[in-house]
Amino acid sequence: MSVAIWIIATLLVLGAMLYHRSSLRVFTLGTVVMLGIATGLSIFGSTTLTVLWIIAAVLLLPLNLGFVRKSVLTKPMLATYRKIMPEMSQTEKDAIDAGTVWWESEVFRGAPDWKNLHNIPAPRLSAEEQAFLDGPCEEVCAMLNDWEVTHEDADMPQEVWQYLRDHKFFAMIIKKEYGGLEFSAYAQSRVLQKLAGVSTVLASTVGVPNSLGPGELLQHYGTKAQKDHYLPRLATGEEIPCFALTSPEAGSDAGAIPDSGVVCKGEFNGEEIIGIKLNFNKRYITLAPIATVVGLAFKMYDPDGLIGDKKELGITAALLPRDTKGMEIGRRHFPLNVPFHNGPIRGNDVFIPLDYIIGGQEMAGKGWRMLVECLSVGRAITLPSNSAGGAKSLALVTGAYSRIRRQFKLPIGKMEGVEEALARLGGNAYLMDSVTSLSTTGIDLGEKPSVISAIAKYHMTEKLRVVMNDAMDVHGGKGICLGPNNYLGRGYQGTPVAITVEGANILTRNMMIYGQGAIRCHPYVLEEMEAAHLDDAKEGLRRFDKAVFGHIGFVFSNFARSLFFGFGGSVFTSAPTSDSTKAYYKQMTRFSSNLALMSDVAMGVLGGSLKRKERVSARLGDMLSYLFIGSAVLKRFEDEGRPKEDLPFVHWAMQDSLYKLQEAQIALLQNFGGVGALLKATMFPFGRIVKAPSDKLDHKVARLLMYPNVARERLGAGQFLSERGQYGYVEQVLRDIIAVEPIYDTICKAAKKRYTFTQLDQLAKKGLELGVINAEEAALLERAEEGRLKVINVDDFAHEDLLAGRGARRHFEQQQAAVAKDSEQDAA
Numbered sequence: 001m002s003v004a005i006w007i008i009a010t011l012l013v014l015g016a017m018l019y020h021r022s023s024l025r026v027f028t029l030g031t032v033v034m035l036g037i038a039t040g041l042s043i044f045g046s047t048t049l050t051v052l053w054i055i056a057a058v059l060l061l062p063l064n065l066g067f068v069r070k071s072v073l074t075k076p077m078l079a080t081y082r083k084i085m086p087e088m089s090q091t092e093k094d095a096i097d098a099g100t101v102w103w104e105s106e107v108f109r110g111a112p113d114w115k116n117l118h119n120i121p122a123p124r125l126s127a128e129e130q131a132f133l134d135g136p137c138e139e140v141c142a143m144l145n146d147w148e149v150t151h152e153d154a155d156m157p158q159e160v161w162q163y164l165r166d167h168k169f170f171a172m173i174i175k176k177e178y179g180g181l182e183f184s185a186y187a188q189s190r191v192l193q194k195l196a197g198v199s200t201v202l203a204s205t206v207g208v209p210n211s212l213g214p215g216e217l218l219q220h221y222g223t224k225a226q227k228d229h230y231l232p233r234l235a236t237g238e239e240i241p242c243f244a245l246t247s248p249e250a251g252s253d254a255g256a257i258p259d260s261g262v263v264c265k266g267e268f269n270g271e272e273i274i275g276i277k278l279n280f281n282k283r284y285i286t287l288a289p290i291a292t293v294v295g296l297a298f299k300m301y302d303p304d305g306l307i308g309d310k311k312e313l314g315i316t317a318a319l320l321p322r323d324t325k326g327m328e329i330g331r332r333h334f335p336l337n338v339p340f341h342n343g344p345i346r347g348n349d350v351f352i353p354l355d356y357i358i359g360g361q362e363m364a365g366k367g368w369r370m371l372v373e374c375l376s377v378g379r380a381i382t383l384p385s386n387s388a389g390g391a392k393s394l395a396l397v398t399g400a401y402s403r404i405r406r407q408f409k410l411p412i413g414k415m416e417g418v419e420e421a422l423a424r425l426g427g428n429a430y431l432m433d434s435v436t437s438l439s440t441t442g443i444d445l446g447e448k449p450s451v452i453s454a455i456a457k458y459h460m461t462e463k464l465r466v467v468m469n470d471a472m473d474v475h476g477g478k479g480i481c482l483g484p485n486n487y488l489g490r491g492y493q494g495t496p497v498a499i500t501v502e503g504a505n506i507l508t509r510n511m512m513i514y515g516q517g518a519i520r521c522h523p524y525v526l527e528e529m530e531a532a533h534l535d536d537a538k539e540g541l542r543r544f545d546k547a548v549f550g551h552i553g554f555v556f557s558n559f560a561r562s563l564f565f566g567f568g569g570s571v572f573t574s575a576p577t578s579d580s581t582k583a584y585y586k587q588m589t590r591f592s593s594n595l596a597l598m599s600d601v602a603m604g605v606l607g608g609s610l611k612r613k614e615r616v617s618a619r620l621g622d623m624l625s626y627l628f629i630g631s632a633v634l635k636r637f638e639d640e641g642r643p644k645e646d647l648p649f650v651h652w653a654m655q656d657s658l659y660k661l662q663e664a665q666i667a668l669l670q671n672f673g674g675v676g677a678l679l680k681a682t683m684f685p686f687g688r689i690v691k692a693p694s695d696k697l698d699h700k701v702a703r704l705l706m707y708p709n710v711a712r713e714r715l716g717a718g719q720f721l722s723e724r725g726q727y728g729y730v731e732q733v734l735r736d737i738i739a740v741e742p743i744y745d746t747i748c749k750a751a752k753k754r755y756t757f758t759q760l761d762q763l764a765k766k767g768l769e770l771g772v773i774n775a776e777e778a779a780l781l782e783r784a785e786e787g788r789l790k791v792i793n794v795d796d797f798a799h800e801d802l803l804a805g806r807g808a809r810r811h812f813e814q815q816q817a818a819v820a821k822d823s824e825q826d827a828a
Contacts, residue, residue: 006043010034018560021111024553028060063549074545081544082532084607099376099450101520102442107588107627108521110558110596114576114585117631122639123441129187133718136167137194141720146199147484154332154339156201165237170209173216178231185443188381189436190718193389197719197727200494203386204340208286209234211378212371212502214241214295214319214358221359221370226319230293243295244282244345245371251284252507254297255368261316263302266351274306276318276357278350284501288343289332294320296345297371300364307354313365318356326350338494373448375502380439380453383498387464388432389719390491394471395429396716397487397727398422399705400734402474404791406757412474413706416695421470423698426705427652428463429715434636434653435460435629451517455625458508461498468495483795487726510614514621518599518610521624524551525603551600558597559682565590566683580647581634584654587690588630591661594683595623598668605675619668626661630654645711648700652693659692708735733787740784743767743777760785 013034017027035056039049062068103120106112125133143160164170172188174180183191188210196203209215215234218227233239250256259280266275280298288294300316302308320327330344354361358370399422402413412418439456442449472479472492479488499505503512519526527547534540565573575585599620606613633653637646666684669676693701704711721728740760747767748754755763764781767773773781 003043006034006038006041015560015564018557019564021553021557024063024549027553028064031056031060066545069549070541070545074541074548077548078532078541078544081528081548085529085532099373099448099453099520101451102445102447102449103438103631104449104451104455104517104624104628105521105523107592107631108517108595108599108624109523110554110561110593112589112592112627112631114634117635118576118638120438120441120635121445123184123186123437123444125187125190126184128181129183129190132167132181132183132187133190133194136163136169137191138720138722140164140167140169140202141194141198142722142724144199144202145484146201146490147486149199149201150337150339150490151482155341156205160202164206168235168237169206170237170240171215171235172210173219174231174235175219178227179235180231185377185381185440186437189385189388189440192382192385193392193433193436194718194720196386196389197393198725200338200386200390200491200497201340203389204286204338207382207386209241211382212375213243213378214293216374216378217243217295217317217358217370218319220374221363221366223355223360225355226358226360230319234293239292240287240290241293241295242285242287242291242345243297244280244285244288245297246284247280247282252504254371255315257297257299257315259296259298261298261300261318263300263304263306263354265306268351268353273353275351275353276300278318278347278352280345280347280350282346283344284333284342285345286340286342286501288329288345289341291329292322294322294324294327294329294345295358296320297367307361307364310365315368315371316364317358317367317370318352319358320350320352320356324350324352335497336493338490338497372450376448376450376453377443378453379457379502380443380449381436383502384432384436384439384456384460387460387498388429388436390464391425391429391432391467392716393719393727394467394488394491395422395425395705396712396719396721397730398425398471398474399702399712400730401478401791402702403706403734404730404737404788405478409756411706413702416699418474419698419702420695421474422702422705423652423693424470425467426649426701426715427656427693428467430636430646430649431629431633431653431657432460432463433715434632437639438628438632438635451513451520451624452628454503454508454512454516455628457502458505458513459625459629461495462505465495465499468492478792478794481794483797485726485790485793485795487730509621510618511611512621513625514617515611517621517624518603522599524548524554555597555600558593558600561593562590562597562679563682565593566685577638577642579642581637581650581654584630584634584658587658588627588634590689591623591658591665592627594665595620595627598623598665598679601675601679602672605672615671616668619664622664623661626657626664630657630661633657640714643711643714645709646714648697648704649711649715652697652701655691655693655697658690662688662690707738729787730791733784733791736780736784736787740777740781743773743781746772760788 013030014027017030022030035052038044038052044052062072103117106116140160140163143163144156149156168181171180172183172191174182176182192203192207195206214230218230222230230239234241245254245257247257247259249258259282261276261278263274264277265272266277268275278296278298280296296318297315298318300313301311302313303311305311322329327345327347327350330346333342333344335342357364359366363370399413402418402422403411405412413422435456439449439452442452468491471488475488479486479492482489519529524547528544528551531540531543531547534543570586570590573586573589575582577585602610602616602620606616610616633650637650640646666680666688669680672679719727721731723729723732744757744760744763747763747770750770750772751766761782764773764778767781768778
């Protein structure tokens with residue numbers, strides 16, 4: 001055996017062990033075996049062999065002898081680690097500790113087991129949940145006129161409010177023992193998707209009480225008395241809840257709220273008791289104007305030690321009835337012409353008893369942890385579901401409109417520019433529904449996925465902005481002229497609301513997703529941090545030793561994997577399928593290893609400054625996000641039986657996600673100096689490996705949206721498509737237009753003239769005159785023309801109908817004065 005062959009063989013053997021993450025002992029054994037082969041075959045001279053054995057001994061013996069390793073290596077490493085580890089605020093610690101990690105940790109660690117993904121149970125609705133969607137949900141969607149809500153009344157009709165109460169729409173999360181529906185997270189998501197396809201006001205009004213708020217907090221942390229009192233009333237809608245967290249001085253940095261509660265003695269119901277004097281100023285509080293019970297977050301202090309030794313207890317959550325003396329519920333905010341109830345709440349020297357604290361006195365100071373844990377669930381359901389529901393309805397209606405609307409003698413959907421927009425609509429709608437399905441499945445399995453919820457909230461609301469813009473572009477003038485027949489305008493106006501609330505998206509992307517993910521998902525970082533903080537020095541050293549050397553092996557393994565994949569090794573990785581999706585599993589495995597390595601490099605190079613390098617964090621977060629999103633798409637396709645008709649949606653969603661993942665990775669490497677250049681050469685030695693969806697694929701996706709077909713039906717499953725609603729009416733017109741096209745061709749052929757596809761009612765008369773169609777076909781042409789005109793036409797108004805508020809009143813008064821003057825002149 002030549003020297004070159006031995007070196008190559010050794011690198012392959014050791015690289016294979018690193019790739020498969022063999023233990024230190026196995027790796028040492030492999031090294032000894034290869035050196036033994038070199039010695040036995042006399043591949044090197046005696047001096048060279050001696051040097052190689054000495055180097056191996058110096059490197060590997062201390063690592064394998066635990067007592068030596070701990071004293072010589074681990075102890076000084078621990079001391080250095082404690083010095084450079086960044087300080088963490090209590091708020092940050094609570095955020096990291098709250099919630100759980102699930103599939104996102106699998107894709108973060110560099111070697112996802114795709115069989116585990118497939119083994120996650122597919123989401124299913126119970127018979128009761130399906131009946132609720134088919135019954136009360138369908139009915140309330142038909143009851144609501146969104147134009148009247150948003151333009152004329154600035155509120156939903158009282159009969160809709162009462163219907164929501166009677167059918168327990170506000171009680172989806174409340175357990176049946178308290179009179180609630182106790183629906184699964186998946187069912188809640190399906191309900192909100194359906195409502196969001198009809199009205200943002202309706203979806204927001206139903207979503208908030210079932211998300212972060214008194215109901216959720218009470219069920220997890222409330223005392224028995226609090227649960228018994230409030231939960232039955234919340235279930236029936238007798239109580240309307242809101243939760244006041246955001247302050248003018250603390251929005252995204254919710255942990256910095258200035259609102260205070262000081263423990264003191266005061267009078268309550270005629271008695272002197274120990275309670276809390278509150279001072280607070282809150283804004284952006286959804287449902288506040290109509291709330292009957294207010295959840296309130298504040299920082300609690302006990303300067304006189306009336307309830308314990310601790311003077312600064314921390315953030316606390318309490319429940320205040322609306323009639324609490326001194327609390328002022330302000331007027332309404334007006335969020336972008338989407339008038340769901342939202343407003344400020346203030347209070348000066350408001351005195352409440354200690355038992356107003358959610359969970360009682362023992363939960364004082366534990367409010368932030370409570371909020372973060374509940375938000376990790378609610379954030380994964382409400383806004384992502386509203387966004388997905390909106391996207392599904394937009395995809396269907398825009399596809400239908402682009403088939404109905406004609407320009408240059410052909411449906412506009414056949415124009416390549418429109419196809420591009422339709423492809424984004426269809427692909428993203430499929431993707432968004434996939435993400436909500438997987439994330440809510442995790443919740444139903446008992447997870448509190450704080451990282452996933454941040455991913456879902458950020459990316460689904462951002463993608464809604466993309467598809468909303470595309471829908472508006474395709475509709476053109478139809479989309480920008482508001483009125484009863486405009487089904488896009490209010491949604492377009494209100495899109496930034498979802499992007500802003502529950503953590504602004506800039507913050508979520510740049511700080512939250514990776515900030516929590518790097519610590520929670522990494523197999524060793526959290527253990528290292530916890531070990532470094534232990535008071536027991538011996539136990540801390542033991543745990544740190546185990547974690548840090550596991551971490552070192554993890555880094556080398558991911559480097560070996562990234563190098564192998566970079567030079568084409570990903571084609572040899574396993575995939576759980578053998579069809580056209582198998583390449584996606586292989587690419588995802590490759591990118592997972594890249595993310596794991598880049599995370600450790602970033603943490604090693606930047607140390608404590610990483611959390612201030614927001615663009616680094618954002619791009620790593622994008623990689624993690626798209627790995628999860630891609631997993632959700634593949635999981636959905638698997639759960640639905642891998643229908644081949646859906647493949648254009650799957651291919652588009654996967655190719656778009658992987659391309660965005662790749663571009664985020666390359667952007668990070670290009671902005672990471674020499675280390676980035678070295679990693680880029682390792683990971684992309686032959687350049688980019690993924691392409692954005694092709695024009696040909698765009699064409700296939702666009703076509704699916706323009707004609708009735710099974711893939712399109714699955715895409716819009718669960719949405720409100722009754723003819724009693726605007727979207728359902730457009731669907732019916734689409735079917736009519738497609739049905740009359742052969743009749744139109746017959747008439748044109750008989751007349752030996754190619755008529756424009758307009759005035760179909762007049763064309764019906766021509767067909768009857770020629771004797772080539774019957775009365776039923778003529779009636780279908782007339783109905784299609786009526787529907788076509790209704791779909792493409794826009795509303796117009798008298799000037800006075802567009803006036804609002806004081807302008808309308810002033811105009812009315814001027815009209816009345818003019819009428820009176822005319823009467824006087826007539827009398828004279």
